[in-house]
Amino acid sequence: MMPAHQSPAQQFAALGNPLRLEVFRFVIRAGREGRPAGEIAQHLDVAPSTLSGHLSALQRAGLLTSRRDRQRMIYAVDPGHVRDLVEFLLHDCCQGQPELCGLASAACDGGRPPD
Template sequence: MKQDLAIEAFSALSQPTRLEAFRLLVKQEPDGLPAGEIARRLDVPHNTMSTHLAILSRAGLISAQRHSRSMIYRVELSAVRKLVMFLLKDCCNGQPELCAPLIDEISRSCSTSGACCG
């Protein structure tokens, strides 16, 4: 991942409502959620939520698919994986054993939550 794309993703996630929406969608993988349901669960006006979802979408972190009259939003797990790898690319100065606890914790978290960056 290029630095400018990582910065755009982090910028999109740096606002509380967008971060909450992103985390909610991670929990809903692989089914996703309609925009109205996201707004309802986060108690955010629909038009405001649409703006936040558009920012996350432009950053490549989520995508939307029309289903009847609703837009279903899902996390782009490949983008999340690239973002995590961007952060960990130079991890531990070439000593993978130092990163093992971090990788184990990520694996446990994915197994426990049912959503992962697979």
Template sequence: MESNEAIKRLSALSQESRLAVFRLLIKAGRDGLAAGEIARTLEIPPNTLSAQLTILANAGLVASRRDGRSIIYAADYDCMSDLLVYLMEDCCQGRPEVCAPIADVAARTACCTQPEGAIS
């Protein structure tokens, strides 16, 4: 990833309601949520939400699809992973204690562990 792309993505997340929208979509999973549900859950006016979703989409952090009369938004997990890797790829410079807190979180987070017996 180029630094300009990372800056664009980080800038999109640097506003309170956009960060809240992105975190909600991460929690919602790959199926995403309808725009109306996002607005109700976060108590964001629809016109404000539309602007925030446009910024997140332009940064590549969310994608949308039409489902009947609703527009469903979902976090782009590949984009998020690319950003996290970019931020962490040179993190420890031979000092594993720098990365230890992140490794600990990943190890105890249910979403980041494979079920017993799963093939990787």
């Protein structure tokens, strides 16, 4: 289905472009249902071909999925991979340190205090 070479670095890089980050945020707000490419392009006022490249970059990174609905391509968030990325940032990068994770630190040590 997908090359599945989605490293955390590649995922961060995918979010590291301002327009792509907006795409990501907009698609997430569409929930499971997702949004057709045309709607995203219209909302962000960007050329279809430009958007298409960004969508496939986000998809290659594993952050979005796509399905076809009649003539339209619907993009939606890939919850599993986003969860993995969040966990990587909190656990692996920040090691659950409250100073770095803020309120989310509770989730990093499973609610247990560090020893």
